[in-house]
Amino acid sequence: MTAAPWTTVARREIVTKLTDRTFLLSTFGLVVIIAGVLGVQAWLGSRTTEYAVVTSSAAAHRMAEKVETVAEASGDNLQVTLQAAAGDGVAKAAIEDGTADVWLREDGDGWVLTGREDVAAELRSAATTAIRDATLDANAEAAGTTVDALTRGSEVRTSVLDGDADRAGVAKAVGFALAMLFYLASFTFGLALANSVVEEKASRIVEIITTKIAVRQLLAGKVAGNLVLAFAQMALFVAVGLVGLTFTDYDRFLPAISGAVGWFVVFFVVGFGLLACLWAVAGALATRTEDVQTTSTPLTMLTLGVFFAALLTTGTTKVVLSFVPPFSAILMPMRVLEGTASWWHALVALAILVGAAALVVRAAARLYQRSLLQTQGRLTVRQAWSTPE
């Protein structure tokens, strides 16, 4: 007993793609880009900048020590080293010859930071904080009170009713990335699928194949093969992305992301399958590769529409569309990620999506079957639907 025909077809789709240099290069290129972007982030995040602060008085030296403490606690990978100079002239000379970056001194009733050309913003902000706190403490003590007493009741905190602010930001970024991936996968694989269908049609090998296996098996095999490939490619990108993320400061959001990614996977499979069937039909309606551009225009629009709906919709529109296929394929997992949809919302949307996919598969199989052996020019959907077998 040999394998079911569609598995043979699917295997060929996969092997052909995996030995196609263009496909491998584009996949590799994207991995390099993702790794590169995250690498730069990680490098920027982990880079420690060091500033040498020179002082010429004991009071300034004590203040510089406070600046050092604040800088190192800031989390900006800022390091401050201290130099004590014998006098103002020596300190100034140290700035001029570059052995120190900044000269901190007291001037009248304030403090001055002197650099050679400029004073780095991060150092300035650390110094400002340290000096203000120290001065406030001193002034408060002089007035017989404390800073805490003075500032009591003035603290402003932020809060968001749905979830927390951090999570919303991360949900937005991850949702955008996943929508982008879905768009990329369904567009590139969809177009490739349409082209491979028309290739079979144009070379007439489809005549040989359909005398051997049922047209549905051919369609199923092609869709399944491309689904596996798209899925594997996306998993690779996501894996590279997640591994890359652990090297950056964003790794603290990983646990929040992972649960929603599971929903995304399920919706991706069904949504991609639905769109892939339509792409196959777009290929079957064409006779030559040049026709594919025309027959696939509505699909290109639809795929773009799904992508922009994911980016731009808000409020009620977003809630409604998150149940409407094929928009739900990306909008519902995004809402789960945001925490605005619960598991049963997702299940309902998934059920609707699966139902729609089943209908689309049936219609696509009919269109595919009837247009596959028509080789006189382009067909419209209406023609293909009513063409006798």
Added chain:
Amino acid sequence: MAQIEVIGLTRSFGELRAVDDVSFTVPGGILTGFVGGNGAGKTTTMRLIMGLLAAHGGEVRWGDEPMTTQVRRRIGYMPEERGLYPKQKVLDQLVYLGELSGMTAADAKASVLEHLDRFGLRERASERVEKLSLGNQQRVQIIAALMTTPDALILDEPFSGLDPSAVDSMADLLREHASRGIPVLFSSHQLDLVERLCDRLVVLAHGRVVATGTVEELRGRGPELYRLTLGGDAGWVRDVDGIHVHDVDGSTALVEPDDDSARQALLRAALERGDVVDFARQVPALSDIYREVTA
């Protein structure tokens, strides 16, 4: 022995009746040639037999049963417009088609290599199909149809584009398969080839079958003609009883005797009058018959 039977097959494309009430049989064990001009309906008939098109009337039978998908899967089919993946390697492609026909990958590979050997294409096995010459692409195509040891063969123009030696090896191969007892139907517009190879002919014109039978039967359809060549003028033949004269040209006459005795009387008369250079049955060429039946 297995046979394919086509009964009253009809198919229209819009207003055009491409195939109109076509009936014939393709018996097992012999080669059946399918002859007809461009647009006669050969390709459409073959597609109908293979189930690639649905018939608007009539049916295709496999022995005593209606033709089914299961049976069709066991038929080696070669479409008119050569279909192969241009960018896939010869071996991979043929093994894939073998697997779709239900062979295991190992069996398919063994069969493909054997056939590639036979056509002298073994060392091209790992080349892309598009790198091969058209003739070699055609050989690969034929291998696709034969590699499964099929239960029948339906081949649309298998000889077009082949050089004479390739035609011979292809013909041997087809005979070899026919000798297994399977029905073999192939179309061709090369009448001399069909005459040389075929045991049986089906002639199609304007979507209808205009003649079927063995080459001899088709020839027998016309009048029995004899050519008489004499030493002198042949004009007197016009006056012989029981002889219908088709043509007289100097010393040569083309005649149609009413019966055997009239024929013998003619020869005796000619011998009495003098020298008889030649007296022979005039067998029409298949192309003459073809022109006659499709006119």
